[in-house]
Amino acid sequence: MSGEQQTVTVDLGERSYQILIGEGLLHETGKLAQQAGISSKSACLVVSDSHVAAAGHLKKVTDSLRNSGYRVAEAVIPAGEESKTLAVAEQVFDQAFDAGLDRKSAIFALGGGVVGDLAGFVAATYMRGIAFVQLPTTVLAHDSSVGGKVAVNHPKGKNVIGAFHQPKQVVYDISALRTLPLREIRSGVAEVIKHGIIWDRSFFEWIETSIDPIIELDSRILANMLARSCAVKAAVVSKDEKEDNLRAILNFGHTLGHAIESLARYGTYTHGEAISIGMVFAAELSCELGKTDRASAERIRNLLQRAGLPTEMPANLDPAALLQSMKQDKKATGGKLTFVLMSEIGRVEIINDIDETVVLNLLRRLGRSS
Amino acid sequence: MSGEQQTVTVDLGERSYQILIGEGLLHETGKLAQQAGISSKSACLVVSDSHVAAAGHLKKVTDSLRNSGYRVAEAVIPAGEESKTLAVAEQVFDQAFDAGLDRKSAIFALGGGVVGDLAGFVAATYMRGIAFVQLPTTVLAHDSSVGGKVAVNHPKGKNVIGAFHQPKQVVYDISALRTLPLREIRSGVAEVIKHGIIWDRSFFEWIETSIDPIIELDSRILANMLARSCAVKAAVVSKDEKEDNLRAILNFGHTLGHAIESLARYGTYTHGEAISIGMVFAAELSCELGKTDRASAERIRNLLQRAGLPTEMPANLDPAALLQSMKQDKKATGGKLTFVLMSEIGRVEIINDIDETVVLNLLRRLGRSS
Ligand SMILES: NC(=O)c1ccc[n+]([C@@H]2O[C@H](COP(=O)([O-])OP(=O)(O)OC[C@H]3O[C@@H](n4cnc5c(N)ncnc54)[C@H](O)[C@@H]3O)[C@@H](O)[C@H]2O)c1
Ligand SMILES: NC(=O)c1ccc[n+]([C@@H]2O[C@H](COP(=O)([O-])OP(=O)(O)OC[C@H]3O[C@@H](n4cnc5c(N)ncnc54)[C@H](O)[C@@H]3O)[C@@H](O)[C@H]2O)c1
Ligand SMILES: [Zn+2]
Ligand SMILES: [Zn+2]
Numbered sequence: 259m260s261g262e263q264q265t266v267t268v269d270l271g272e273r274s275y276q277i278l279i280g281e282g283l284l285h286e287t288g289k290l291a292q293q294a295g296i297s298s299k300s301a302c303l304v305v306s307d308s309h310v311a312a313a314g315h316l317k318k319v320t321d322s323l324r325n326s327g328y329r330v331a332e333a334v335i336p337a338g339e340e341s342k343t344l345a346v347a348e349q350v351f352d353q354a355f356d357a358g359l360d361r362k363s364a365i366f367a368l369g370g371g372v373v374g375d376l377a378g379f380v381a382a383t384y385m386r387g388i389a390f391v392q393l394p395t396t397v398l399a400h401d402s403s404v405g406g407k408v409a410v411n412h413p414k415g416k417n418v419i420g421a422f423h424q425p426k427q428v429v430y431d432i433s434a435l436r437t438l439p440l441r442e443i444r445s446g447v448a449e450v451i452k453h454g455i456i457w458d459r460s461f462f463e464w465i466e467t468s469i470d471p472i473i474e475l476d477s478r479i480l481a482n483m484l485a486r487s488c489a490v491k492a493a494v495v496s497k498d499e500k501e502d503n504l505r506a507i508l509n510f511g512h513t514l515g516h517a518i519e520s521l522a523r524y525g526t527y528t529h530g531e532a533i534s535i536g537m538v539f540a541a542e543l544s545c546e547l548g549k550t551d552r553a554s555a556e557r558i559r560n561l562l563q564r565a566g567l568p569t570e571m572p573a574n575l576d577p578a579a580l581l582q583s584m585k586q587d588k589k590a591t592g593g594k595l596t597f598v599l600m601s602e603i604g605r606v607e608i609i610n611d612i613d614e615t616v617v618l619n620l621l622r623r624l625g626r627s628s
Numbered sequence: 629m630s631g632e633q634q635t636v637t638v639d640l641g642e643r644s645y646q647i648l649i650g651e652g653l654l655h656e657t658g659k660l661a662q663q664a665g666i667s668s669k670s671a672c673l674v675v676s677d678s679h680v681a682a683a684g685h686l687k688k689v690t691d692s693l694r695n696s697g698y699r700v701a702e703a704v705i706p707a708g709e710e711s712k713t714l715a716v717a718e719q720v721f722d723q724a725f726d727a728g729l730d731r732k733s734a735i736f737a738l739g740g741g742v743v744g745d746l747a748g749f750v751a752a753t754y755m756r757g758i759a760f761v762q763l764p765t766t767v768l769a770h771d772s773s774v775g776g777k778v779a780v781n782h783p784k785g786k787n788v789i790g791a792f793h794q795p796k797q798v799v800y801d802i803s804a805l806r807t808l809p810l811r812e813i814r815s816g817v818a819e820v821i822k823h824g825i826i827w828d829r830s831f832f833e834w835i836e837t838s839i840d841p842i843i844e845l846d847s848r849i850l851a852n853m854l855a856r857s858c859a860v861k862a863a864v865v866s867k868d869e870k871e872d873n874l875r876a877i878l879n880f881g882h883t884l885g886h887a888i889e890s891l892a893r894y895g896t897y898t899h900g901e902a903i904s905i906g907m908v909f910a911a912e913l914s915c916e917l918g919k920t921d922r923a924s925a926e927r928i929r930n931l932l933q934r935a936g937l938p939t940e941m942p943a944n945l946d947p948a949a950l951l952q953s954m955k956q957d958k959k960a961t962g963g964k965l966t967f968v969l970m971s972e973i974g975r976v977e978i979i980n981d982i983d984e985t986v987v988l989n990l991l992r993r994l995g996r997s998s
Contacts, residue, residue, distance in 0.1 A: 344717075344721075355782060384789065385788060385790070386792060417755050420723060420756040421756070
């Protein structure tokens with residue numbers, strides 16, 4: 259193991275856990291699992307996806323666990339969001355059962371947000387909840403490693419079937435990110451920038467100065483970035499574990515982002531790309547409604563551009579359809595339009611009952627200019 | 629509404645709820661839901677099964693809810709344990725989604741333990757958990773109305789996929805029990821007797837004097853019985869919400885009971901019948917190991933017989949196979965044999981590491997005598 263190691267503690271009373279961030283940590287999964295109190299008397303299951311397994315990361319994990327005396331089974335799901343279904347979960351339940359997992363067993367989720375959400379859902383519901391360890395291999399998965407949200411998709415809506423289930427531990431090996439496609443790296447950075455905007459101005463400014471080494475995966479910078487970004491999310495969810503109020507600020511950029519994801523042809527935009535456009539829109543809407551100044555909105559657009567993320571409204575998406583989709587979002591209750599708006603970089607607020615006409619006009623205006 | 633009404637409070641801090649027990653309460657579902665704080669702004673879903681709907685209970689509930697201003701959708705599943713699957717849950721998710729349920733919606737479970745467990749699982753995982761109201765229509769369902777356990781079965785094991793999700797309210801209309809087949813009534817009484825044995829000697833003695841009016845569904849006696857039986861379970865789970873230790877005493881009679889259920893041809897024994905035999909066995913084993921006296925074991929056997937429940941070991945089940953099945957039970961960790969044994973009526977203890985040979989010999993002996 260080389261380079262700096264970072265630790266973030268997610269403070270949730272007796273369900274508190276640590277996020278360990280560093281180079282080469284997957285080789286120590288077994289030792290770290292022991293430290294986290296995962297019993298080796300019961301069998302465990304490592305869930306991963308086809309890309310991550312092919313990139314060689316799965317073998318590091320299973321070897322390390324076996325070296326520490328764990329009985330290990332593997333479940334490799336096909337890579338991609340299409341695997342995040344109840345049907346694939348049922349296959350993983352099968353494999354967990356066949357491997358003899360009991361109430362004291364643990365499930366390790368090695369992969370991006372898809373593997374984390376699906377394996378976490380299985381861990382949350384297998385025998386009414388067993389231990390769960392996250393081994394994130396994407397930048398975006400730093401986001402899902404905090405907050406305890408686990409889910410699968412329903413044919414009619416994303417993350418409709420899910421639970422809250424906190425991991426026992428998160429082991430984040432940044433060397434695993436070196437096999438991740440560049441587009442996925444940029445996409446994950448979108449959520450990092452969001453964390454700066456909603457909570458921590460100095461973090462946003464640090465990203466402005468560090469964006470080039472970040473995209474080049476400089477080891478020290480990356481570990482720092484992930485730790486700070488996890489810390490923001492941890493601060494938000496510790497104050498509001500069950501998403502009543504504060505937590506909704508995490509949806510900055512997501513109101514429009516989700517609508518773009520659901521209307522664009524599948525695969526056109528990654529989640530991070532969609533929310534990048536959504537964040538530009540939320541900043542513009544904040545200007546439009548007199549909540550913030552032009553300079554702040556421009557600064558956000560610039561940083562997202564430098565991160566290689568799209569910032570223009572998709573010309574082929576109909577503003578009326580986008581509006582309709584936003585009103586049906588599962589975060590909406592009673593068909594009202596809610597936005598997280600910015601007052602300055604580092605400060606946002608949740609506004610319900612946004613005037614539809616303002617939103618529609620802005621969607622049209624920004625759509626034309628692109 | 630006629631007759632006496634009973635209320636049991638299940639004390640779980642901010643998740644506390646009430647069990648209302650009385651005649652004709654289903655006609656007041658709407659009013660009671662309002663009192664429990666269920667919003668009528670969002671749509672709700674009543675889940676029931678084909679028998680319960682045919683017996684006319686579903687209409688009472690939907691009428692009452694509509695009269696109180698709720699928008700109500702229905703999901704009727706085929707009656708029987710075979711419906712307690714992820715596949716049927718997926719259909720109910722579909723119906724919930726189509727009916728427009730959102731985070732503020734509620735699911736009402738009208739039926740026995742199958743409907744309660746399945747609809748509760750859907751409520752626990754739909755949008756990561758929405759409100760849940762239980763409307764039990766069997767005697768056995770008094771048991772599932774306390775404890776927050778919800779689940780579906782996996783092809784390879786019962787209740788393997790589940791969660792903990794507390795209801796907002798339980799509305800127990802004892803007049804609904806009048807359409808329940810006698811065998812199901814007796815079967816539910818087995819769990820009532822269990823609650824006397826494990827926790828409350830005076831309750832056991834009260835059942836001894838009341839067993840005839842109980843089986844005849846005397847309204848006052850029944851309401852009393854259900855309230856006391858719920859209160860025992862509530863006392864146990866309040867002290868141990870997450871099944872670490874104390875809660876395991878609820879498995880009295882279930883170690884062998886589960887093995888009988890899984891080895892006998894499907895439908896041969898109801899759950900209550902299987903645990904009736906299991907309780908006789910647990911009492912005999914307690915004698916055998918010098919924990920209790922013969923007289924107590926006989927008293928248990930007598931009461932179960934008077935309730936019309938089976939007390940003899942099934943002659944056609946192989947003792948070695950029963951033993952094997954008990955060792956594989958999901959409550960077992962690491963293949964060890966755990967029993968809840970009785971020291972006297974009203975007092976039990978959990979014993980791990982029971983000697984297999986003693987169990988096997990007793991199974992053989994009791995099997996021969998039947
Ligand atoms: N639970 C939460 O709080 C939360 C938060 C944000 C996002 N999410 C979920 O996360 C999912 C998106 O996460 P994601 O972007 O990580 O997607 P992902 O898991 O699909 O990973 C993206 C792609 O990268 C591949 N990959 C992952 N790691 C790799 C590696 N090290 N080397 C090579 N290829 C690798 C994957 O196989 C996949 O093709 C969505 O389903 C979203 O709903 C959940
Ligand atoms: N969650 C828990 O804590 C818990 C506790 C005990 C049992 N359970 C579960 O409960 C289930 C068994 O419960 P159950 O015995 O109530 O089974 P059930 O729900 O299948 O009901 C038994 C039968 O009676 C019918 N029925 C129900 N109410 C009726 C009525 N009023 N009139 C006419 N017919 C009616 C049903 O359609 C069914 O055919 C099992 O799946 C078991 O795992 C759960
Ligand atoms: Zn996001
Ligand atoms: Zn039982």
